[in-house]
Amino acid sequence: MIEVKALQKRFKLTKAHQQKGKSTDVRERDGYFHSVQDVSFTCNRGEVLGLLGPNGAGKTTTLRMLSTALKPDNGEIHINGQDVVAKPLIGRKAIGFLSGSTGLYGRLSAKENVEYFAKLHGLKGRALKARCDELFEVLDMGSFLDKRAEHLSTGMKQKANIARAVVHQPDVVVLDEPTTGLDIMTTQTVINFIRDLKNQGTPVIFSTHHLDEVALLCDRICVIDRGVSCFDDSVENFKVKGQSQELNQAFMNLLQGDTYV
Numbered sequence: 306m307i308e309v310k311a312l313q314k315r316f317k318l319t320k321a322h323q324q325k326g327k328s329t330d331v332r333e334r335d336g337y338f339h340s341v342q343d344v345s346f347t348c349n350r351g352e353v354l355g356l357l358g359p360n361g362a363g364k365t366t367t368l369r370m371l372s373t374a375l376k377p378d379n380g381e382i383h384i385n386g387q388d389v390v391a392k393p394l395i396g397r398k399a400i401g402f403l404s405g406s407t408g409l410y411g412r413l414s415a416k417e418n419v420e421y422f423a424k425l426h427g428l429k430g431r432a433l434k435a436r437c438d439e440l441f442e443v444l445d446m447g448s449f450l451d452k453r454a455e456h457l458s459t460g461m462k463q464k465a466n467i468a469r470a471v472v473h474q475p476d477v478v479v480l481d482e483p484t485t486g487l488d489i490m491t492t493q494t495v496i497n498f499i500r501d502l503k504n505q506g507t508p509v510i511f512s513t514h515h516l517d518e519v520a521l522l523c524d525r526i527c528v529i530d531r532g533v534s535c536f537d538d539s540v541e542n543f544k545v546k547g548q549s550q551e552l553n554q555a556f557m558n559l560l561q562g563d564t565y566v
């Protein structure tokens with residue numbers, strides 16, 4: 306399981322930005338932009354958590370802290386009881402992270418990319434081949450395995466990126482907008498893949514703006530608004546608090562009504 310408590314992250318504003326004049330955004334103060342002010346959530350074994358929030362709410366910044374790419378200014382991240390803020394190396398092994406930007410080497414093929422990351426995680430020989438073949442099959446990558454990453458389509462790149470992120474069978478999988486820009490077939494492959502992870506017991510956290518995916522996959526929802534997690538509970542309670550059985554409407558009601566829990 307992964308437990309996130311009271312995370313905070315601020316970024317120093319440039320002089321040029323500060324000279325522009327007073328901002329109306331409450332997150333801009335003392336020469337800093339407080340992107341993540343107070344974010345907490347939990348995702349247990351076999352659960353999928355959907356991370357929701359308007360553009361610029363702080364979702365990517367939060368996920369980058371989970372991945373150890375960013376160090377929190379304050380707050381806690383525990384995976385199966387281990388403090389991964391204090392021990393980022395343990396965090397890197399325990400988390401499989403798909404970021405918005407591609408982490409593939411353009412001159413390597415899709416297959417070589419995934420195998421390369423498998424080797425970095427210490428896999429070799431038959432175990433490496435078996436794990437890579439399994440991912441190539443479930444992510445339906447057979448038709449482009451030998452194509453260079455720089456020549457892959459958006460969907461092909463995303464599949465290779467997902468395979469790269471999870472090749473070491475991490476304890477927790479964190480996906481930043483995994484279906485953005487994908488066609489219907491590729492989106493379905495990614496949705497099936499997340500469902501498989503859930504069935505295997507792996508906690509999955511993914512950010513999205515597509516509430517139909519949340520309805521299909523999620524057990525829990527965390528909503529971030531202006532850097533604060535204003536809801537962290539089950540999908541059922543999301544509908545109750547948002548006063549609608551329809552997730553889009555419940556989301557808007559929650560944000561507009563500020564009926565935070």
Ligand SMILES: Nc1ncnc2c1ncn2[C@@H]1O[C@H](COP(=O)(O)OP(=O)(O)OP(=O)(O)O)[C@@H](O)[C@H]1O
Nearest residue numbers: 316317338340358359360361362363364365366367
């Ligand atoms: N390095 C940085 N320096 C200054 N501000 C930053 C930095 N990184 C993020 N921010 C700001 O923090 C806020 C949160 O950004 P973040 O990318 O986490 O939002 P998000 O919820 O993922 O948005 P979206 O849904 O549009 O992807 C934004 O206002 C962004 O401009």
